[in-house]
Amino acid sequence: MTSYYQDTISAISTAFGKGAISIIRLSGKDSIEIANTFFSKNLSNLESNTLHFGKILDEEKNIIDTVMLSVLRGPNTYTGEDIIEINAHGGILITRKVFERVLKAGARQAKPGEFTLRAFLNKKIDLTQAEAIEELISANNEASLKAAKKNLEGALFQEIKNFQKELIDIAGILEAWVDFPEEDLEFKSFQDLENDIDQVLNKMQNLSQTYNDGKIIKEGLTLAIIGPPNVGKSSLLNTLLKKDRAIVTNIAGTTRDVLEEFITIRNLSYKIVDTAGIRKTNALIEKEGIARSKKVLKEADINILVLDSTKQINEEEKKLLKLLKNKKFIIAWNKIDLSKPLKEIKHDYIVEISAKQKINIEKLKDLIESISLNNPNIFEEDLLLTNQRHKNALDKAILHLKHVRENLQKISAEFLSFDMRLCLNSLNDIIGFDITEDILSSIFKNFCIGK
Ligand SMILES: Nc1nc2c(ncn2[C@@H]2O[C@H](COP(=O)(O)OP(=O)(O)OP(=O)(O)O)[C@@H](O)[C@H]2O)c(=O)[nH]1
Ligand SMILES: [Mg+2]
Known part of the structure; x- marks a missing residue:
């Protein structure tokens, strides 16, 4: 792995597009030497963490751009290596020209996440922190931002280390049983050992359970409006979005296609979907629209079934309720500015609203929030699991530990301590100790370029 990471990498670290400034970054042992070939000032003897005004020059010494350039010497940098950061003018063409010059001078174009990968390989951060950086960048609501920040500070890393510490103590006793089988009870009683294992197991399971909501906080949910x-x-879509997104008329069958928008409600992110009204019809376009509505209904995490308060329930609506039988859904009696619901339906989540007059919309939002999460107190949790990879590895560790626990008095200590090692290895996978190159590249390939 090491020889490949000896070269100096570069990328445009700011987002693609027109802006005031763009940043081109270099990292690697030759960063300063490479920069010397195109910068108007010699950087070799300049101190670390200093900023320099100067020019980027082409091979004929023509000026490409006037820039501010930072010299950051390893190991106290993001990657642990020497870093050069060029603040160039933010135009698309000028940025590309500066970047091309850097590549011509000998840097290699960085792969997605390669700067962070180097930070990990140089032990500036563990793997959970590296992943938290990507989560921080992608966070689109306060809760996922908070979770990512926590992990960036190393909270998950610390928790996994704590589990490992306790498990290593237990493993030590198991190993001792292997080595000195005659003297087993002198080390610790079975009862004590069982209690110790249960304690760690409990904590590990609690953490694993936060993933259900952690995933929702990070990725959001699909919320379909049907009826x-x-x-x-x-x-209702327009009212929730606070804009005139969908066409509204008093003609039944106005919406024919599926409309999707992104929205934040309270602390969570949703993809909200407006659909064609479901009814019996022979009209070709409407029929296709209705088929799509039913597909949306099936795939949505949460449905809002909108019903007209001024009307009696008909057969079609009963069919809709049947379709929703095993789904999470809210009934929203709409048009209550005109009438109270004429009909009663029994359901746990019902709200009376007026989409047009904006009545009880906050109530509906409360309901959406509370139905979204498995644990409504999840925001108070210290630590949230938001990453599928972490969840899988933790569950694997739990499985091995359960095996130890269940077989404590049944099988020989050799087997127990083998399972214990597998458990510890799975925890190692989370923080990235002894991790394989394949797993690493699959993690970092989802990162942004230049990070
Ligand atoms: N009085 C009253 N009228 C409403 C309310 N909400 C919607 N309407 C009216 O009901 C009619 C239908 O509204 P839409 O939002 O187009 O209904 P829809 O369910 O999307 O209809 P389709 O797309 O045809 O399935 C329009 O004339 C709206 O102005 C409400 O809360 N109160
Ligand atoms: Mg509509």
């Missing part, structure tokens, strides 16, 4: 025609589905 018969003309009940006010598109009006």
Whole structure:
């Protein structure tokens, strides 16, 4: 692995597009030497963490751009290596020209996440922190930002280390049983050992359970607005979005296609989907729209079934309720500015609203939030698991530990301590100790370029 990472990498670290400034970054042992070939000032003897005004020159010494350039010497840098950061003018063409010059001078174009990968390989951060950096960048709500920040500070790393510490103590006793089988009880009683294992197991399981909500916090949910025609589905979409996104008319069958938008409600992110009203029809376009509505209903995490308060329930609506039987859904009686619901339906989540007059919209939002999470107190948790890879590895560790626990008095200590090692190895996978190159590249390939 090492020889490949000997070269100096470079990338445009700012987002693609027109901006005031763009940053081109170099990292590697030759960063300063490479920069010397195109910068108007010699950087070799300049101190670390200093900023220099100068020019980027082409091979004929023509000026490409006037820039501010930072010299950051390893090991106290993001990657642990020497870093040069060029603040160039933010135009698309000028940025590309500066970047091309850097590559011509001998740097290699960085792969996605390669700067962070180097930080990890140089032990500036562990793997959970590296992943938290990507989560921090992608966070689109306060809760996922908070979770990412916590992990960046090393909270998950610390927790995994704590589990390992306790497990190593237990493993030590198991190993001692292997070595000195005659004297087993002198080390610790079975009962004590069982209690010790249960304690760690409990903590590991609690952490694993936070993933259900952690994933929702990080990735959001799909929220579908469904119902018969003309009940006010598109009006509700517009009211929630606070903009005139969908066409609203008093003609039943106005919406024919599926409309998708992104929205934050309370602390969570949603993809909100407006659909064609579901009814019996022979009209070709409407029929296709309805088929799509039913597909959306099936795939949504949460459905809002909008019903018209001024109307009696008909057969179509009963069919809709059947379709929703095993799904999470809210019934929103709409148009309550005109009438109280004429009909009663029994359901745990019901709200009476007016999409048009904006009545009880906050109530609906509360309901959406509370139905979204498995544990409504999840925001108070110290640590949230938000990463599928972490969850899988932790569950594997739990499985091995359960095996030890269940067989404590049944099988020989050799087997127990083998399982214990597998458990510790799975925990190692989370923080990235002894991790294979394949796993590493699959993690970092999802990162942004230049990070
Ligand atoms: N009085 C009243 N009228 C409403 C309310 N919500 C929607 N409407 C009216 O009901 C009619 C249908 O509204 P839409 O939002 O287009 O209904 P829809 O469910 O999207 O209809 P389709 O797309 O045809 O399925 C329009 O005339 C709206 O102005 C409400 O809360 N109160
Ligand atoms: Mg509509």
